[in-house]
Amino acid sequence: MLSSTLRVWIFALAGLVALAALLWWRAGVPPVTVSQTVTAPESGTASIGGAFFLTDHRGQRVSEAALLGRYTLIYFGYASCPDVCPAELQNIGAALDLLAQGDAQAAAPLQAFFITIDPARDTVPVLAEYMPNFHPKLTGLTGTAEEISAAAKAYRVYYSKFEETPDAQNYLMDHSNIIYLMGPDGKFLAHFGHGVTPEQMAAKLREAQK
Ligand code: NI
Numbered sequence: 001m002l003s004s005t006l007r008v009w010i011f012a013l014a015g016l017v018a019l020a021a022l023l024w025w026r027a028g029v030p031p032v033t034v035s036q037t038v039t040a041p042e043s044g045t046a047s048i049g050g051a052f053f054l055t056d057h058r059g060q061r062v063s064e065a066a067l068l069g070r071y072t073l074i075y076f077g078y079a080s081c082p083d084v085c086p087a088e089l090q091n092i093g094a095a096l097d098l099l100a101q102g103d104a105q106a107a108a109p110l111q112a113f114f115i116t117i118d119p120a121r122d123t124v125p126v127l128a129e130y131m132p133n134f135h136p137k138l139t140g141l142t143g144t145a146e147e148i149s150a151a152a153k154a155y156r157v158y159y160s161k162f163e164e165t166p167d168a169q170n171y172l173m174d175h176s177n178i179i180y181l182m183g184p185d186g187k188f189l190a191h192f193g194h195g196v197t198p199e200q201m202a203a204k205l206r207e208a209q210k
Pocket of ligand 1: 077078081082083084085086175
């Protein structure tokens with residue numbers, strides 16, 4: 001039979017072991033933030049990008065083959081986004097303009113893709129109306145829910161519908177806010193986070209084209 005003192009000690013020891021295990025587990029678990037679930041390009045640049053099959057805002061089917069031979073900026077968002085998406089698309093358009101104003105002979109062909117993460121609302125006609133607000137070299141891409149999901153997965157883009165939106169038609173989407181720069185070989189070159197200026201993007205593109 002154990003003495004009560006020994007029992008207390010065993011109990012305390014078990015408690016300490018449990019606490020240590022908990023602390024160790026917490027230390028190993030990254031905090032769940034949007035940027036963690038979205039993309040960590042620094043830790044997996046090689047695996048950003050890949051196959052996609054989508055439809056552009058002119059109704060043409062587009063695959064990852066469209067990246068070949070050009071530098072491409074890619075941004076995922078949605079046309080009803082109230083502020084962030086249109087601001088980023090304007091930035092991308094401004095960066096394309098800055099590059100066009102530079103040495104035209106040195107510039108490799110450039111293009112930009114806006115891939116919707118809200119295919120339910122962003123149909124081809126909706127994007128056909130939306131895209132001309134920005135830049136002629138900016139192509140809107142949509143697809144079925146499955147096609148969009150596959151493209152987002154390839155680019156490690158997170159998106160989800162805000163469930164608390166009261167109106168079934170006027171919902172908001174939560175999504176990654178990252179602009180990718182892909183090279184003429186179709187492979188990932190760089191990414192830009194929120195707050196990047198058109199000048200910074202243009203500088204990076206110029207550098208990549210050297
Ligand atoms: Ni947005």
